[in-house]
């Protein structure tokens with residue numbers, strides 16, 4: 001234990017975590033974000049601090065932000081292997097924290113129950129600051145948000161970055177600036193609109209950029225596949241031209257799929273077929289086997305691979321093929337130490353878990369929006385706030 005953490009004995013440490021976990025019918029589908037925060041929490045327990053966890057949870061299944069942590073406390077207790085003292089409302093927070101002995105883990109209910117959190121209200125942050133003596137941000141995946149607990153709190157209390165947060169940015173920085181070449185990025189996902197800035201950044205940093213999903217479609221007509229008008233995302237034609245030209249001038253090779261897995265209309269029904277680029281009646285849902293081979297060859301020639309966005313509709317057979325084959329291949333190359341792999345984004349990480357390779361990837365990011373924002377901007381509102389006058393304790 002460092003002298004710095006030792007100084008936190010008996011101190012109230014506010015730890016902003018991101019326990020916004022994927023839920024289905026109220027059940028936690030993936031506890032990675034809790035496991036990720038464990039090292040920081042354990043270190044604070046060893047230092048005999050009083051730990052007060054702050055987090056939001058956005059219950060997207062019912063389209064609201066007002067879910068409670070109450071039903072998922074057993075999952076948090078199981079992962080942390082310790083009882084949680086739960087604070088259902090800020091009104092009772094001071095008394096509960098006062099009563100709890102050092103070495104307790106206390107959890108305040110959903111920060112988004114208070115409008116001041118998302119409004120980035122300074123008085124709400126001041127109220128939270130009264131609960132602690134020290135602040136730690138261990139919520140990489142939420143730190144792209146300009147919210148009170150992320151940007152105001154660190155300016156009100158002595159503060160530090162959490163261990164997992166620093167690990168996240170260190171590996172992304174390494175990929176962008178210092179990692180071994182050749183570097184490859186694979187970007188998929190449905191909509192080009194959400195990835196334009198990511199692509200613009202990556203072409204200046206990688207040797208090869210492979211495109212899958214709906215995003216690849218936007219590029220096809222520029223590579224001679226004129227029949228893919230269905231995919232031409234007209235609002236982005238200029239952006240696509242700009243990306244292609246910049247890639248050329250930066251020496252970044254764009255890798256575009258050469259075949260697809262699709263449903264093809266056949267009089268009154270649809271049949272699954274592998275098609276090349278000349279079928280007008282097809283609905284495309286995945287990249288085809290030749291494209292998978294092509295992507296794999298480039299992976300094998302690379303030293304670092306960063307992946308964001310599935311290349312097809314991987315939840316539905318047979319359209320899982322492209323994403324699954326690439327996941328298995330990247331996992332194997334990583335296991336054999338031929339590449340270092342970084343995978344980020346909610347759907348892509350979910351795919352790694354689904355195909356059983358999550359543990360083989362060098363770094364699986366907890367971030368979705370934060371992962372994209374950090375690659376694009378190399379900063380996050382919640383990170384900049386903590387790095388100002390940080391007290392390094394880990």
Ligand code: 3PG
Pocket residue numbers: 018020058141142145367368369370
């Ligand atoms: C996430 O799951 O990406 C973070 O927890 C941020 O959640 P939000 O999109 O509801 O702000």
